[in-house]
Amino acid sequence: MNNPMLEAVKTLLKETFEGPEENASWYTEAKPGSGLFGTLKQLSSEEASISIYGTSIAAQTDHTRYYLWVANSYLQGDVPEKDWEASWKITSVDKITWKQYNDELQQEYQTLFKTIDSLDSLDEQTFNGILGAIAHSAYHLGSIRQMSKAIKVPSQT
Template identity: 35%
Template sequence: MSNQIAITEVAEGFRFALTETFEAVRGMYLDKGTSLFETLAGISAEQASMPVSDSCATIAAQVAHVGFYLDVMHESLVTRTYVQGSDWEHIWKTISTVDEVQWQAIVSDLRKSYDQTVADLNQHAAWTDEHELSCMLGSLVHTAYHLGEIRQALCFIRYQQAQQG
């Protein structure tokens, strides 16, 4: 007797977790109002441009990086190989200070990348092996990590702003 979980159930689990991580808390692991897009809605371009130390990326760079990662995972799903040669350092080296238009563009680009991830998840009936599961799991845990980084940075930035009056 096999105890395998149907791919539709696996996909639904990913959908639940992705929705909580990106859009709206559903009681899985985040506190109310702390999903990625809910968090980003309360961040100004000024805050997104403030590094928390000399060796840390800005929130703007963190958000752009999450979108880049989702795009790489999409390409990996399309090509059926893990993408090699992506310039992971480019965002960290080029994105720091942003104005309001640039900040909104970064958030909008992330939304497009997330929407593509959801579309990829909706193709679960065509999944054939662990590659698809790995890409979805990677997208989820990588984003959750950076959501934590973003929320910690925002906490520190707001503290600094309050101290400066």
């Protein structure tokens, strides 16, 4: 479907996850790597496991993945059974699990992008779901970026 609103949605979704293009931004920091994937790539599993105000970057990451999975399910006509609390129970990850969380987040993002491309009609609920995916993911991007600043503070020696 060639729809200007959907093209704008894809631009913002791409900026949220992949970062802005060529030092231009609609709302994120206009630097390479400032999207969710670039931000997460800079973090080790140990850093992703640090608890900050009762949660970790690993939990924020998996929650974002889970939200996208739910959104994808609804957009594809399924009504999944949901357990929103499950992702927040994550306290720490090892290197393998951290990579898995990042890979699964990328897969859900790619699925959402393909689903948007395949839409042949838009009703209000579908549009709300897509816009909600952007807003929710952008919220967690901001949280993760602030948390990563807190754990990477240079020592004051």
